[in-house]
Amino acid sequence: MGIKILISPSRYVQGPGALKFLGEQIKHLGEKAFVIGGKTAISQTQEIIKKSLEDQNISFKFETFRGECCDSEINRLKEIAVSEKCDVVISVGGGKVIDTGKAISALLKLPIVIVPTIAATDAPCSALSVIYTEDGVFDRYFILAKNPDLVLLDTEIIAKAPARFLVSGMGDALATWFEANSCYQSASKNIPGGYSTVTALKLARLCYELLIEYGEQAKIAVEKGVVTPAVEKIIEANTLLSGIGFESSGLAAAHSVHDGFTILEETHKVYHGEKVAFGTLVHLVLEDHPWAEIKEVLDFCVKVGLPVTLSQIGVENPTPEKIMEVAKKTCEPGMMIHNMPFPVTPEMVYNAIFAADALGTKYLNEISK
Ligand SMILES: [Zn+2]
Numbered sequence: 001m002g003i004k005i006l007i008s009p010s011r012y013v014q015g016p017g018a019l020k021f022l023g024e025q026i027k028h029l030g031e032k033a034f035v036i037g038g039k040t041a042i043s044q045t046q047e048i049i050k051k052s053l054e055d056q057n058i059s060f061k062f063e064t065f066r067g068e069c070c071d072s073e074i075n076r077l078k079e080i081a082v083s084e085k086c087d088v089v090i091s092v093g094g095g096k097v098i099d100t101g102k103a104i105s106a107l108l109k110l111p112i113v114i115v116p117t118i119a120a121t122d123a124p125c126s127a128l129s130v131i132y133t134e135d136g137v138f139d140r141y142f143i144l145a146k147n148p149d150l151v152l153l154d155t156e157i158i159a160k161a162p163a164r165f166l167v168s169g170m171g172d173a174l175a176t177w178f179e180a181n182s183c184y185q186s187a188s189k190n191i192p193g194g195y196s197t198v199t200a201l202k203l204a205r206l207c208y209e210l211l212i213e214y215g216e217q218a219k220i221a222v223e224k225g226v227v228t229p230a231v232e233k234i235i236e237a238n239t240l241l242s243g244i245g246f247e248s249s250g251l252a253a254a255h256s257v258h259d260g261f262t263i264l265e266e267t268h269k270v271y272h273g274e275k276v277a278f279g280t281l282v283h284l285v286l287e288d289h290p291w292a293e294i295k296e297v298l299d300f301c302v303k304v305g306l307p308v309t310l311s312q313i314g315v316e317n318p319t320p321e322k323i324m325e326v327a328k329k330t331c332e333p334g335m336m337i338h339n340m341p342f343p344v345t346p347e348m349v350y351n352a353i354f355a356a357d358a359l360g361t362k363y364l365n366e367i368s369k
Pocket residue numbers: 121122172255272276
């Protein structure tokens with residue numbers, strides 16, 4: 001028995017029009033905000049953010065993010081934040097700008113505020129940045145000393161983004177419960193290096209239940225750009241529940257299979273959460289889940305539009321050699337798949353990938369009849 005650790009953001013704010021409350025929510029954090037975001041995110045939010053900060057007498061400096069979370073961009077932005085004497089960082093947008101802001105704030109020891117404009121991953125709440133090279137190749141994980149001081153989601157903005165982002169976030173969130181449960185069964189350590197609390201495990205379970213109950217109707221609503229109670233629940237599941245679930249319970253096969261597939265160029269146009277959804281099917285096959293459970297996941301994926309076959313994640317010609325390369329990458333030392341409650345070999349992953357693809361294909365054929 002070791003120690004259990006649960007970590008989470010200090011404050012989580014979510015709702016329609018929440019961005020108007022940004023200034024009020026951060027006035028105790030700093031006096032001059034360094035606001036970074038991509039062009040689209042900034043143009044959508046700048047006027048509201050400015051007014052909200054001005055109302056609280058917080059001054060600001062806006063800077064456009066150049067698109068990659070890499071060392072050169074982190075250093076460039078860090079220098080601007082220092083020369084402008086900013087004392088709080090605000091990241092506005094998707095995963096990469098969120099991770100960049102988290103890295104800058106960690107290096108400068110400043111508070112960090114996350115304002116996601118899409119709910120496509122569970123990155124916003126975590127104390128982790130994924131650093132890439134300038135060409136967008138995975139470089140390393142940067143484990144941060146603390147989670148964000150505030151995560152603020154304006155659900156009106158998120159509901160107006162393309163539905164594929166929210167669906168992809170559901171794919172990332174779909175893995176959370178199964179990976180958390182595998183880590184719990186195997187007594188594996190979570191991201192901050194402790195054992196999972198039952199709290200984190202139950203939050204991961206709640207995440208899964210909300211997806212099954214509300215995922216499809218949330219998707220239909222955001223296709224119309226509107227916020228409903230179901231949309232609110234799914235944004236919370238994708239961001240808060242999946243965030244705490246993965247970080248404080250741990251990752252396992254589903255994400256490792258995702259990482260394995262990233263060696264195939266043809267899967268790069270498929271979003272993180274979409275590949276994780278297929279990785280979840282592989283996880284279930286590998287762990288010998290009963291058909292009823294696999295069918296529930298297949299049914300969910302097909303209803304919301306997540307991939308269930310190799311061709312749907314971009315792999316058109318799955319040769320044995322190619323899939324064995326993926327399986328080997330998936331099982332490299334240090335990969336999260338070794339958190340499964342049993343030893344995993346590349347052969348087992350290879351078999352589970354083809355079996356998952358066959359189940360997905362059969363399911364799609366059956367429902368199209
Ligand atoms: Zn993920």
